Amino acid sequence: MDKDLLQEKFAHILDTEILSEISKIGIFKTFKQNDIIIDVNQPLEYIPLILSGDIKILREDQNGNELLIYFLEAGETCAMSLTCCLGTPKSKIRAVAEKDSSLIMVPVENMKNWFHNNVSWREFILQSYQIRFDEMLNTIDNIAFMKMDERLYNYLKSKAMLNGSENINIKHQDIAEDLHTSRVVISRVLKQLENENKIKLSRSKIEIL
Known part of the structure; x- marks a missing residue:
C-alpha cells in the first residue's frame, strides 16, 4: 500500500530508478492528527516525502509562540527541512500533522547524492524550493501588508x-x-x-x- 502511494504521488516527477531506491531505503511512517513529525532543534537525519494527509510547518519564537509558515500536501516535501539538512544538523522548524498522515523518510546522505546524480530528483528539489519560497513570501506579505x-x-x-x-x-x-x-x-x-x-x-x- 505504501509503495503504491509512493508511485501514485511521485511518479509524475521522479523516475523509476529513484522511486525504486526510495522504496528500498526509505522508512514508512504514519502520524495521527496533531503529532509532531519534526521538532525545533531536532537532529535532522531524514527528510519527509508526504504520501497522504496534510502537514503544517511552523516557526517558534524565543517565547515559544508559533507562527504558521505554510501547509504541505501529499506529493510534496518540506523545503525548510531540506535547507536545514544542507546547512545545519538541527531543525529550525516544527512539522505537525494537520490530519492523519503517512510519510516516507529518506536519509539525508541519499538526498545529497541524488541531487548531483539524478535529474528528476534535482528538478523535484528545486521545484519544491521554488514553491515553498513563494509561499513564504506570501506569508511575509500577509503579516506585513494585510x-x-x-x-x-x-x-x-x-x-x-x-x-x-x-x-x-x-x-x-x-x-x-x-x-x-x-x-x-x-x-x-x-x-x-x-x-x-x-x-x-x-x-x-x-x-x-
Whole structure:
C-alpha cells in the first residue's frame, strides 16, 4: 500500500530508478492528527516525502509562540527541512500533522547524492524550493501588508482547499495559534467575516460561502 502511494504521488516527477531506491531505503511512517513529525532543534537525519494527509510547518519564537509558515500536501516535501539538512544538523522548524498522515523518510546522505546524480530528483528539489519560497513570501506579505480579516480569510480558504471541502472543522484557539494572535481577536474577526457574508459560523465549524 505504501509503495503504491509512493508511485501514485511521485511518479509524475521522479523516475523509476529513484522511486525504486526510495522504496528500498526509505522508512514508512504514519502520524495521527496533531503529532509532531519534526521538532525545533531536532537532529535532522531524514527528510519527509508526504504520501497522504496534510502537514503544517511552523516557526517558534524565543517565547515559544508559533507562527504558521505554510501547509504541505501529499506529493510534496518540506523545503525548510531540506535547507536545514544542507546547512545545519538541527531543525529550525516544527512539522505537525494537520490530519492523519503517512510519510516516507529518506536519509539525508541519499538526498545529497541524488541531487548531483539524478535529474528528476534535482528538478523535484528545486521545484519544491521554488514553491515553498513563494509561499513564504506570501506569508511575509500577509503579516506585513494585510489586515487581520484578509489574513484570516486567506487562511480559511487555504484550509478549505486542503480539505477539499467548504466546511472547516476547527476551534478558534487553533486558528489563533496558527496566525500568532489571540482567540478573542479571531472570534471578533470571524464574526466580521460572517457579517460580510464571506463565511457562516456554527459550533466548531466554519463554512466558506
